[in-house]
Amino acid sequence: SKQSYLESVKTLIVTLEERDSYTREHSLNVLRYSAMVAKVMGLAENEIALIGNAAILHDLGKIVISDQILCKKDKLTEDEYALIKKHPLIAVRILKKSNYMKRELQIILYHHERYDGKGYPVGLKGKKIPLGARIIAVCDSYDAMRSARPYREALPINRVISELVDNAGSQFDPEVVDAFLRGLANNELLPAEVDIKDVMQKIKTKIEAEEDV
Incomplete structure (x- = not known):
């Protein structure tokens, strides 16, 4: 069943989390924020669950990237960054052996695409990027900026909100940023x-x- 398949995949996530504690908190935070945004946008329960799985x-x-790169304190080299950029494709390779995750795969594959078409892995633009991927892009970036990393401190919330607003329309779908901020306000998280x-x-x-465009 899809449920038991998900459970077995989650054991892979646990393996990754044991190497990098940031990932554990981060995956759960992105899940919570994504579900919040999907609800604000009025999506159906099954869509919210789908985005949550992704x-x-x-x-x-x-999981296939070395600790040396994942936990590096200095700036990544071009080669290291190129390897990090492969992680959506690697996830799809791991998950596509199952028929259970077809729609989730599209979201996972494109969660680093940018609204202006300058993202990766393929440079999809605007509404061509699946909505779930546009939602995760905002939630992923917000949580990454709000978390302390080996190479920098957590950024203050005002700065992070400014980053989201400034990059709405270029990196992010403005409607998703709008729903994200409304979700934070509704939940008294601001x-x-x-x-x-x-x-x-x-x-x-x-x-x-x-x-107007």
Whole structure:
């Protein structure tokens, strides 16, 4: 069954987490944020579950990348970065042996695509990127910026929200950023120093700019 298949794949994730504690927290956070965004966007329960499965597995491809690279404190070399960029393809290679994960595979494969078409692995653009992948892209980036990494401290929430808003329309789908911020506000996850009205106005302007194109 799909459930038992998912359980067995999750044991692979546990293996990855044992090597890199960031991944464990990160996969769960991306799952929570993705489900939150999908709900704000009014998606059906089965779609929310599908995106949740993809969120848990989105970094599975890193299982074949050495600790030396995964936990490196210095800047990655070009070759190391090229290897990291293969992780969506590696995840698909691992998971495609099963018929259970066909739709999740599309989301996992494209979660590093950019809204402006400058992402990887294939350079899909705009709404051609599956919605689940556009959602995970925002949640993945938010959690990565909010987490301490071997090479930098966690970034403050104001700075992270500015990054999301500034990159809406280029890196991220502005409608997804809008839903993400509304989800944070609804769940009281935004501290008082974030001027939510100002932030939402900026996002609204970006969405309107999209519609005018």
